[in-house]
Amino acid sequence: MPADAFAATVAVLDIGKTNIKLSAVTRDGVIAETLSVANAVRSGPPWRHHDLEGIGDWVFSGLAPLSRRHPLDTFVATGHGSGAVLVGPDPDDGCGVALPMIDYEQPLPDAIDRAYRPLAGSFRDRGSMIMHGATHQARQLLWMETAEPERFARARWFLCSPQYWAFRLTGVAAAEATSRGAQSHLWNTPDARPAPIVTARGWQRLMPEFVPAWASLGTVRPVLAARFGLPSGLRVLTGIHDSSANFYRYQAAGLADAAVVSTGTWIVGMSAATPLDSVREESGMTINSDVFRNPVAGALTMGGREFSHVAGETDREPVDLALALRLVERGTMALPTFGADDGFFPGSAGRGKIVGPPPETAAQRKALATLYMALLTVECLDALQAKDRAVLDGSYLREPLYARLVSAFRGGGETLFNLDAYGVATGTALLASHGSSRARDSLALERPDPLPGAAALLGAYRARWREAVHCQFPSSVPSRKART
Structure with a gap:
């Protein structure tokens, strides 16, 4: 990386459960500016879900003026481990969403809870205890598959939220280790293999290949850049789980x-x-x-x-x-x-x-x-x-x-x-x-x-x-x- 590249600034999208922040951050970690909005949730149907269309408009509309105030050359997203989106092949078709993004804090239907537990595998497979509500991405997938089988069958990828936003920007689908390894119950991290529920339900088709968190997936899609006035050369990284991003900071230091x-x-x-x-x-x-x-x-x-x-x-x-x-x-x-x-x-x-x-x-x-x-x-x-x-x-x-x-x-x-x-x-x-x-x-x-x-x-x-x-x-x- 050229030495003068360090003068550039990184756009960081932080998807929290309550609030979403979009920040301009220098490459040595100084926050230059932050925008914030509530992470809006709709009551349904078919379940309580996040307003990805509204959030997307806010993100892209904020990113354009942010790029004029700061020398942005990179975009990267981070988010909590319970956030994931089932998408189709086209990021412009209904924001790419195949089924609404489940708000993980709502109660799980009793039938889904009963069906999930025998499929969840061992603690080593899951990486955590079975927690409340729809906390785990695997539980969300089972709910989607059971409640909306036809729409589920047409879906292409199941993306953790940082990788969903990278997909929206670039059209490239990727999995990432810290995001998938954050109590998703979809990936056995110690043994580097899918959790049993993935193979049992035939969900491998929804799981893209792993890509490093720091890898560039490409630049902003021209149609998106033109619509919102985004910098056309803005490169987009794979993204990372939020707590793991903080941990990475200390590892790297x-x-x-x-x-x-x-x-x-x-x-x-x-x-x-x-x-x-x-x-x-x-x-x-x-x-x-x-x-x-x-x-x-x-x-x-x-x-x-x-x-x-x-x-x-x-x-x-x-x-x-x-x-x-x-x-x-x-x-x-x-x-x-x-x-x-x-x-x-x-x-x-x-x-x-x-x-x-x-x-x-x-x-x-x-x-x-x-x-x-x-x-x-x-x-x-x-x-x-x-x-x-x-x-x-x-x-x-x-x-x-x-x-x-x-x-x-x-x-x-x-x-x-x-x-x-x-x-x-x-x-x-x-x-x-x-x-x-x-x-x-x-x-x-x-x-x-x-x-x-x-x-x-x-x-x-x-x-x-x-x-x-x-x-x-x-x-x-x-x-x-x-x-x-």
Whole structure:
């Protein structure tokens, strides 16, 4: 790649569950500008689905002026692992969509749920437990095939959402390892083969060939460039799973040995150093793939939703340490799990509760929620056997106390944090300079200030919290012990 190419800028499309962002990002990871829109969902029929036509108009209409304000030469998309689209052969025929894109959080029909489980294969095949709703792409496919067999039969490809947007732009269909390896239940990452359900249902015809996340699939189609005024030479990369993009950022910067915990709607931990034989399905652990198609141990839970359940209407002020410690001293705890997903604690879904004297103010509720998030984060790191270096990033770092609590609850190992809340966009943009040293320039890691006077108090609090979880869900807490 010519040296002057680094002056160019990358357009990153980040498809989140709640919001969609389109950013201009420099090749060394600086966010120059971001546009955002809600990820609209329609009620149906035939099921609750995302408005891909409206989203497409927003993306392409925003990309044109963005390219006039910034020297864009590359487009690349990233998205969560539950997003996928069944498409036909023509990206211009109804936005390429063969059947509407399922909103994964809606309940699955009982008949589909019953039919799916015997077909899903082993944990090694799936790479995760069977989660709630239509979370897994394989469950979505089974629902589509069962409910709309004629339209399903006419479909050509089943594309993860980053690759769907690459298809819209270029007309080229591709699969990518991190996207397909993110709990899709369609690909066995350790053995590099399709999951059993794919062959059992004859879905191989819907699965395009794997292409590296950083590979160029071509440039924007002339008809699309002319319609929206897009730069005709804009090259389009394959794209990447969102948490894997953040993990790639650290890999590319030489921190491949670190456990990385990204925070937002989900708490997502990833570690290439964790032995696969220690990955436990019942503890909410996963087997992901990195960009090189190597297995990566993961652990995840919907922490953002848990935070909202506990905090309620969020107090805007930072959490006061003294207030948080008063909650600790009086034994106020949030026990899992308030949402519909078990997370790290099998059987806990919908059974979350607050024990001890309840919080009475918005500030107390936020403090309790922050303590709870730090505890869940350490559970994530313990599940990954992360005894040494761990890196925290994402939206939770906006709360200054969070990283300090995680470090104190860990009781050992090096804890670092990155205040850049745009790790997914940065990691995705770095694909455009894959193989260079640009990733190291994008990191500014810090160590949290210690809490020496509170270390013993917090260690004892975590031990009591785990004991309370164990009493409520005896099979949910593994034999690993909290360090105190």
